[in-house]
Amino acid sequence: MASHRRPKQPSRARVSVFGAAAAATVALSSQSAHADPNPSKAEVKERVDELHEEATEITEEYNGAMEQEEQLKEEAEELQTSVARGQEELNELRNSVGSVASAQYRNGGMTPSVQLFLSADPDGYLDRASTLDQVTGKQAEVLRNIESKQRTLAQQREEATTKLETLEETRAEIKEKKDAIQAKLGEARELLNRLTEEERQQLQAEERAAEAEAQRQAEAAADRASRSEGRTDSPSATTTTPVADSGSGSSYAQSAISAAQSKIGSPYVFGNTGPHSFDCSGLTGWAYKQAGISLPRTSQAQANAGTRVSQSQLQPGDLVFYYAGITHVGIYVGNGQILHAPRTGSTVSYAGVNSMPFQFGVRVA
Structure with missing residues (x-):
């Protein structure tokens, strides 16, 4: 695990967090397994502070990912609701056209206008028609509404699918960052455990005094x-x-x-x-x-x-x-x-x- 040390600032004391590290209950990082088995109290202090600073940096990324997850959930839910509502409206339009078609079929056949409504590609049918005289203005408007809703629904379904895929990626990122934070805290805890009980009490007393x-x-x-x-x-x-x-x-x-x-x-x-x-x-x-x-x-x-x-x-x-x-x-x-x-x-x-x-x-x- 890489260490992101920053230049020391002698005029500014760094916050001690030794009691903090002792509370972490996580697995040890691979770096700590190869560290000096007998570090001094000062070395532990410095490294634990570094580890907590690194954990804080990852926490900021974690918080950002959590915020993104919430936003993606809301957007995906809104899209799914919109798709469901649009599908209902489209079904109502198609049902109204279907009722007309059924009535005409029972009476001996469908007119070209109704055939146009039931086309698998109503927009293309309209584009290819030499004239719209074969349908009334109202029928053409309904047909175009059907075509428009089909397009909108297809686009919204695609957007919703993309949002859900991004949401899953974000959730995986959240887990990864949480594991990274816990690894940092685990290494800090392991370092503290190498000190004697007296040394740990001294460090905690210094923190409480500050x-x-x-x-x-x-x-x-x-x-x-x-x-x-x-x-x-x-x-x-x-x-x-x-x-x-x-x-x-x-x-x-x-x-x-x-x-x-x-x-x-x-x-x-x-x-x-x-x-x-x-x-x-x-x-x-x-x-x-x-x-x-x-x-x-x-x-x-x-x-x-x-x-x-x-x-x-x-x-x-x-x-x-x-x-x-x-x-x-x-x-x-x-x-x-x-x-x-x-x-x-x-x-x-x-x-x-x-x-x-x-x-x-x-x-x-």
């Missing part, structure tokens, strides 16, 4: 904002979900932040969009949906959902994007903090805005 520090900073910043506005009630004293800076950010942004804060502690599950579990873009999309704004499904698509801003221009509610492939997204809550759904095994939590390789922000509203 999350606790981010939470503390967010609460302290919210408390300072509250005091500067003259309020005597301290948000940090009454809740573990501090509000963002109240001096900036639209009402939509503030509503999205509040929604995201209500999900602190909810588990990360790749492909999920809430309300009980989320992946990164699932959380941001769900939060803004509660504020009345619809966002695209993937982080790459959400990156084009508003106006791009630099880190110095960030306001509470802005979406923040990470890694060169734009494979991770969170919500800026102010004072250098974000809320996000990190990775498998973790939960919705706060983090520093520079805890991952920052790319840019996007102001949605």
